[in-house]
Amino acid sequence: MVSTIILLVSILVSSVTASQPLLSLPHARPHIPYTDEPDASVSVFHQTTQQQISSYGETFYFDQLIDHDNPSLGTFKQRYWHNYEFYDPGGTIVLLTPGEINAEGFTSYLTNTTITGMIAQATNGATIVLEHRFFGKSNPYPDLSVKSLRVHTIEQAINDLEYFAKNVHLPMPGGDAVSPGKAPWILVGGSYSGALVSFTMHSKPGLFYAGYASSAVIQAIGHFWKYYEPIREYMPKNCSADVEAVIAHIDAVLDTGNATAIHDVKAVFGLEDIVHDDDFGSALATILGSWQDGDITTRSDAFYDFCDALEVDNGKSAPASGWGLNHTLQAWGQLWKDTYYPATCGTFNAEDCFGTHDPNKSWWNNVTLSDDRSWTWMTCNQFGFFQVGADSGTQPVLVSRHYTAASAERNCLYDFPGAFKGSRRLSILNALGVNTRYGGWNVTTDRLIFANGHRDPWREATVAASGAVFSPTELQPHLVSDGFHCSDLLGSEAASSHVKAVQDAALDYMKKWYAEWKPSEST
Ligand SMILES: *[C@@H]1O[C@H](CO)[C@@H](O)[C@H](O)[C@H]1NC(C)=O
Ligand SMILES: *[C@@H]1O[C@H](CO)[C@@H](O)[C@H](O)[C@H]1NC(C)=O
Ligand SMILES: *[C@@H]1O[C@H](CO)[C@@H](O)[C@H](O)[C@H]1NC(C)=O
Ligand SMILES: *[C@@H]1O[C@H](CO)[C@@H](O)[C@H](O)[C@H]1NC(C)=O
Ligand SMILES: *[C@@H]1O[C@H](CO)[C@@H](O)[C@H](O)[C@H]1NC(C)=O
Ligand SMILES: *[C@@H]1O[C@H](CO)[C@@H](O)[C@H](O)[C@H]1NC(C)=O
Ligand SMILES: *[C@@H]1O[C@H](CO)[C@@H](O)[C@H](O)[C@H]1NC(C)=O
Numbered sequence: 001m002v003s004t005i006i007l008l009v010s011i012l013v014s015s016v017t018a019s020q021p022l023l024s025l026p027h028a029r030p031h032i033p034y035t036d037e038p039d040a041s042v043s044v045f046h047q048t049t050q051q052q053i054s055s056y057g058e059t060f061y062f063d064q065l066i067d068h069d070n071p072s073l074g075t076f077k078q079r080y081w082h083n084y085e086f087y088d089p090g091g092t093i094v095l096l097t098p099g100e101i102n103a104e105g106f107t108s109y110l111t112n113t114t115i116t117g118m119i120a121q122a123t124n125g126a127t128i129v130l131e132h133r134f135f136g137k138s139n140p141y142p143d144l145s146v147k148s149l150r151v152h153t154i155e156q157a158i159n160d161l162e163y164f165a166k167n168v169h170l171p172m173p174g175g176d177a178v179s180p181g182k183a184p185w186i187l188v189g190g191s192y193s194g195a196l197v198s199f200t201m202h203s204k205p206g207l208f209y210a211g212y213a214s215s216a217v218i219q220a221i222g223h224f225w226k227y228y229e230p231i232r233e234y235m236p237k238n239c240s241a242d243v244e245a246v247i248a249h250i251d252a253v254l255d256t257g258n259a260t261a262i263h264d265v266k267a268v269f270g271l272e273d274i275v276h277d278d279d280f281g282s283a284l285a286t287i288l289g290s291w292q293d294g295d296i297t298t299r300s301d302a303f304y305d306f307c308d309a310l311e312v313d314n315g316k317s318a319p320a321s322g323w324g325l326n327h328t329l330q331a332w333g334q335l336w337k338d339t340y341y342p343a344t345c346g347t348f349n350a351e352d353c354f355g356t357h358d359p360n361k362s363w364w365n366n367v368t369l370s371d372d373r374s375w376t377w378m379t380c381n382q383f384g385f386f387q388v389g390a391d392s393g394t395q396p397v398l399v400s401r402h403y404t405a406a407s408a409e410r411n412c413l414y415d416f417p418g419a420f421k422g423s424r425r426l427s428i429l430n431a432l433g434v435n436t437r438y439g440g441w442n443v444t445t446d447r448l449i450f451a452n453g454h455r456d457p458w459r460e461a462t463v464a465a466s467g468a469v470f471s472p473t474e475l476q477p478h479l480v481s482d483g484f485h486c487s488d489l490l491g492s493e494a495a496s497s498h499v500k501a502v503q504d505a506a507l508d509y510m511k512k513w514y515a516e517w518k519p520s521e522s523t
Contacts, residue, residue: 031099031100032099032191032193033485034105035108035490035492037057038056044056044085045085053172056107060079061079061080062079062167064140066151067151067156068156068160078130078133078164079131079138080103081107082127083120087126087172091126092186093185093186094116094117094120094185094188095186095187096188097132097189098129098131099190099193100132102131102135102136102371103132103135109489110127113491115212115503119186119507122507122511123186125186126175126178128170130164134374135371143367143369144367144368144370144374144377145367146417149377149381152377152378154438158196158199161200161208162200162204165185165207165208179521180207182519182521182522184514184517186208186211187208187212188212188214189212194213195438197212197213197216197448198445203438210513211445212506213449213450213451214451214486215452215453215456215462215485217385217462218463219441220430220440221384221461223386224384224386225387225388225389226460227385227387228457229459229460230456230460231457232244232396232398236311237320237322238323242310245324245328246325247397250281251400251401253265254400262277268333270333271341273351274355275355276356276357278356278404278406281389281402282388283350285398285399288399289387290303291303309331357410362414363415373415376411380411380416380419381424383431384427384428385431385461386405386427388407388408389403391404408427412427413425441463441465441470442469443476445476449476450470450477451480451488451502452480452481453483453485454482455483456484458485464478482498482499483498483499487499488503491503
């Protein structure tokens with residue numbers, strides 16, 4: 001997972017010309033972690049027969065329906081990757097979609113270096129990595145116009161999983177006789193695709209025999225300011241104290257409406273040209289998204305560099321109470337002027353770089369395929385999950401309250417002209433619709449494992465949220481570690497004994513359930 005700043009630089013270099021400046025900042029998307037791919041040139045041998053089988057790197061294509069509500073519209077090519085080194089007849093079919101990202105590069109999820117392969121190994125299973133519609137190269141249409149995006153919904157994605165499971169002929173011996181009912185299918189996902197596991201099992205009972213949902217953001221939340229709460233809780237204390245003090249000060253200045261004072265506080269960061277206060281608040285929040293890049297073995301360098309810049313003065317670190325407002329405001333401002341601004345905006349002025357109030361400017365056109373535009377559509381159309389400032393209350397925060405959900409909703413209107421009218425532009429209502437349809441935190445379904453990490457910034461949308469009323473059972477266990485986002489998907493994260501315990505417990509459940517499985521159809 002690239003740091004936001006690096007991402008911004010690469011976007012700047014790749015797509016921005018002098019006449020078309022950067023327009024807004026992407027905040028952290030929730031996708032599952034990358035891990036080193038297995039070498040595609042290495043031969044793979046079947047564990048029982050010792051026969052050589054296709055390599056992990058081979059891409060397969062499935063003819064998926066463009067619109068499950070109207071099959072007459074035809075099909076598109078949906079990409080998948082497959083491995084059956086651990087498969088024996090009667091074994092499981094373990095399916096993962098990486099969700100909102102190009103699935104190329106995720107073939108480690110075919111192997112036992114990840115939870116999918118570990119489950120397969122424990123249950124004589126085969127693994128599949130399926131690219132989600134509208135990401136990577138699995139696109140129903142050649143563009144991302146509002147008209148095409150009509151079939152980019154959670155519902156269609158769930159129907160994709162069903163249609164795939166029922167119709168795919170897997171490229172392995174007997175691979176045309178493993179549909180659900182004949183073989184136990186296990187659905188695995190993390191983050192958004194973790195939520196899909198829960199949503200699919202809730203709305204299609206019996207299709208998938210078991211599921212593993214890591215950091216699953218199953219409760220859609222329109223104004224998701226609590227994204228920043230686990231960060232505030234677990235970041236170095238001096239750094240949180242000082243960031244809170246600076247944001248409280250900035251918000252107090254913005255609240256006065258005094259144009260001179262507002263100009264002056266923006267100027268500390270070299271951001272005095274930003275016209276609107278929400279854009280200023282949004283710019284300052286960007287660095288916080290890098291917390292998510294952390295994992296147990298390698299913390300997020302970008303995030304800790306930020307704290308070091310604020311908290312280390314002449315080789316000495318601040319005590320837990322921090323250095324206080326004056327020092328931190330200057331140190332943070334200097335960091336922007338010296339590093340963040342040039343990396344993010346290059347030679348553009350701050351309004352061109354961060355301004356989002358011009359309806360004629362959008363990050364994207366409607367033609368070029370872009371995973372970011374595609375995910376933004378899902379947030380605008382259904383999830384919300386806008387990582388904005390707190391909408392109420394007086395508790396200390398890391399993000400300006402002037403950066404509001406209305407800012408994010410306005411971006412949706414400008415990015416997708418004509419798509420959102422009336423109540424469809426209200427993210428709170430959209431999120432309510434998702435929760436009503438798929439149960440949110442109240443989901444009850446058999447043989448579904450939830451796995452979460454305390455330090456995950458998406459925690460408050462999972463069953464580990466402080467507000468969730470979730471009662472785990474033996475058929476719907478909740479396994480929690482000290483991990484970050486989706487840490488438990490990776491074998492390498494077993495360096496943490498807490499993550500290892502989650503993985504071991506999950507494998508025990510899967511083995512037990514697999515032993516209890518009985519086919520409902522003959523093969
Ligand atoms: C993982 O799978 C490989 C074969 O791909 C095997 O050689 C290795 O022993 C397995 N690892 C474990 C821990 O079982
Ligand atoms: C794409 O955007 C352009 C410019 O806003 C617009 O004229 C065109 O109709 C859009 N195309 C589609 C298919 O929506
Ligand atoms: C506005 O802020 C400036 C700079 O801080 C200050 O000098 C001025 O007195 C303020 N104006 C009002 C009306 O408070
Ligand atoms: C203070 O900040 C430094 C530098 O970021 C960090 O290494 C240290 O752990 C922090 N100490 C406390 C008590 O928060
Ligand atoms: C903060 O800086 C202001 C202006 O430079 C100064 O008046 C004030 O005394 C400082 N406060 C602290 C606590 O150092
Ligand atoms: C946006 O474009 C329309 C049509 O070209 C124009 O009428 C309008 O003034 C523009 N708005 C802004 C804020 O530039
Ligand atoms: C979940 O259950 C709680 C308590 O019964 C209820 O208030 C809430 O509306 C339910 N949420 C959904 C999405 O059904």
